[in-house]
Amino acid sequence: xxxxxxxxxxxxxxxxxxxxxxxxxxxxxxxxxxxxxxxxxxxxxxxxxxxxxxxxxxxxxxxxxxxxxxxxxxxxxxxxxxxxxxxxxxxxxxxxxxxxxxxxxxxxxxxxxxxxxxxxxxxxxxxxxxxxxxxxxxxxxxxxxxxxxxxxxxxxxxxxxxxxxxxxxxxxxxxxxxxxxxxxxxxxxxxxxxxxxxxxxxxxxxxxxxxxxxxxxx
Amino acid sequence: xxxxxxxxxxxxxxxxxxxxxxxxxxxxxxxxxxxxxxxxxxxxxxxxxxxxxxxxxxxxxxxxxxxxxxxxxxxxxxxxxxxxxxxxxxxxxxxxxxxxxxxxxxxxxxxxxxxxxxxxxxxxxxxxxxxxxxxxxxxxxxxxxxxxxxxxxxxxxxxxxxxxxxxxxxxxxxxxxxxxxxxxxxxxxxxxxxxxxxxxxxxxxxxxxxxxxxxxxx
DNA sequence: GTCTATAAAGGGATAGAC
DNA sequence: GTCTATCCCTTTATAGAC
Numbered sequence: 361x362x363x364x365x366x367x368x369x370x371x372x373x374x375x376x377x378x379x380x381x382x383x384x385x386x387x388x389x390x391x392x393x394x395x396x397x398x399x400x401x402x403x404x405x406x407x408x409x410x411x412x413x414x415x416x417x418x419x420x421x422x423x424x425x426x427x428x429x430x431x432x433x434x435x436x437x438x439x440x441x442x443x444x445x446x447x448x449x450x451x452x453x454x455x456x457x458x459x460x461x462x463x464x465x466x467x468x469x470x471x472x473x474x475x476x477x478x479x480x481x482x483x484x485x486x487x488x489x490x491x492x493x494x495x496x497x498x499x500x501x502x503x504x505x506x507x508x509x510x511x512x513x514x515x516x517x518x519x520x521x522x523x524x525x526x527x528x529x530x531x532x533x534x535x536x537x538x539x540x541x542x543x544x545x546x547x548x549x550x551x552x553x554x555x556x557x558x559x560x561x562x563x564x565x566x567x568x569x570x571x572x573x574x575x576x577x578x
Numbered sequence: 579x580x581x582x583x584x585x586x587x588x589x590x591x592x593x594x595x596x597x598x599x600x601x602x603x604x605x606x607x608x609x610x611x612x613x614x615x616x617x618x619x620x621x622x623x624x625x626x627x628x629x630x631x632x633x634x635x636x637x638x639x640x641x642x643x644x645x646x647x648x649x650x651x652x653x654x655x656x657x658x659x660x661x662x663x664x665x666x667x668x669x670x671x672x673x674x675x676x677x678x679x680x681x682x683x684x685x686x687x688x689x690x691x692x693x694x695x696x697x698x699x700x701x702x703x704x705x706x707x708x709x710x711x712x713x714x715x716x717x718x719x720x721x722x723x724x725x726x727x728x729x730x731x732x733x734x735x736x737x738x739x740x741x742x743x744x745x746x747x748x749x750x751x752x753x754x755x756x757x758x759x760x761x762x763x764x765x766x767x768x769x770x771x772x773x774x775x776x777x778x779x780x781x782x783x784x785x786x787x788x789x790x791x792x793x794x795x796x
Numbered sequence: 797g798t799c800t801a802t803a804a805a806g807g808g809a810t811a812g813a814c
Numbered sequence: 815g816t817c818t819a820t821c822c823c824t825t826t827a828t829a830g831a832c
Contacts, residue, residue, distance in 0.1 A: 485763075
């Protein structure tokens with residue numbers, strides 16, 4: 361009876377079903393993401409996804425019309441998680457901003473989960489051409505843009521040499537990664553040493569960039 | 579009769595068979611390479627490879643025990659094609675050497691065939707861990723080593739600032755590629771503009787590197 | 797060595813009960 | 815919406831004739 365006071369008829373009928381359904385969809389997406397990024401698109405079966413999500417295969421098909429559609433949903437869902445916001449304090453030095461931003465960008469790009477999703481998008485490029493562009497725009501392009509905007513200001517303030525801001529941003533990011541992204545994509549056992557390698561590459565990259573771009577303070 | 583003079587019995591019996599067999603193996607490898615790099619490992623069927631090589635599937639299995647073995651053979655075969663030899667003339671300027679080497683490396687790494695093989699190796703990293711390492715050692719690592727050796731000499735000659743040669747090599751190569759490798763892997767429609775983008779990235783990269791590393795001539 | 801034919805298993809997708 | 819059971823096709827790999 362008390363239960364009836366807290367649970368309306370609607371809650372007892374349609375609501376629990378819909379709520380449960382939402383959870384199922386979330387579990388399906390999570391399972392699909394794990395399998396697709398772990399084993400690849402073709403090597404992942406709908407059976408495996410259903411099993412990992414603890415639902416029947418028919419339930420998967422009730423929410424996603426087909427395997428390609430589920431894959432697209434996973435990648436799109438990944439969406440805007442690949443942006444590094446760059447908020448420079450007014451009194452912060454150039455070097456300090458670069459180090460902070462460089463570290464965040466490097467950590468994000470070289471994170472195993474990022475590498476895994478990158479791998480599968482690159483692999484399925486011919487089957488899902490639009491997803492590659494989508495990922496590039498949501499990730500690398502926005503990081504570049506963020507940094508280019510900062511460089512525009514730094515050039516106007518006379519902190520760094522005038523050059524195309526976009527070019528400077530691309531070069532800075534390339535220096536932050538060195539060969540680590542390629543190493544990770546190919547799986548050359550950097551995993552254990554990754555944090556150390558990242559830091560070394562970061563410091564050397566900042567040094568190189570500043571030598572090439574820094575202007576003596578007025 | 580004349581034919582008999584030029585074709586020994588051995589040629590008429592065993593040789594043609596073995597020669598034909600060699601050709602078949604070559605065709606199988608070529609077909610496998612095309613399919614694997616084009617559609618990916620899982621999406622490529624042994625039937626498709628056999629058909630493209632114009633042999634029966636049983637013939638494929640007569641020469642390669644399984645699909646994984648054929649894949650490994652393809653990647654290994656790719657082998658040492660990814661080295662850029664760096665022969666610097668004695669009287670050649672630093673800038674000229676860098677431009678020549680940078681262009682060759684950039685063209686090699688960004689070639690569609692290289693990108694395609696890179697994609698499939700990265701995608702199959704978990705199933706074939708050793709192939710990723712093999713590719714890195716045969717390709718990027720050797721290019722880095724070649725360049726690092728040159729930088730060692732250039733540092734001793736006082737042409738560039740002293741720094742770890744390996745670090746300088748990695749930074750130079752990163753600057754040569756900018757974001758073009760990532761763009762190509764993801765398929766962001768640079769294909770048409772690629773030669774122009776390569777050249778722009780190359781010049782900007784050399785400029786950046788020289789500003790960071792060049793020492794005034796003694 | 798090379799072929800045709802086939803075995804054995806797994807995958808995407810759906811029918812139908814609840 | 816969710817499940818069980820099933821259809822139908824493709825895939826890897828092999829058997830057996832030549």
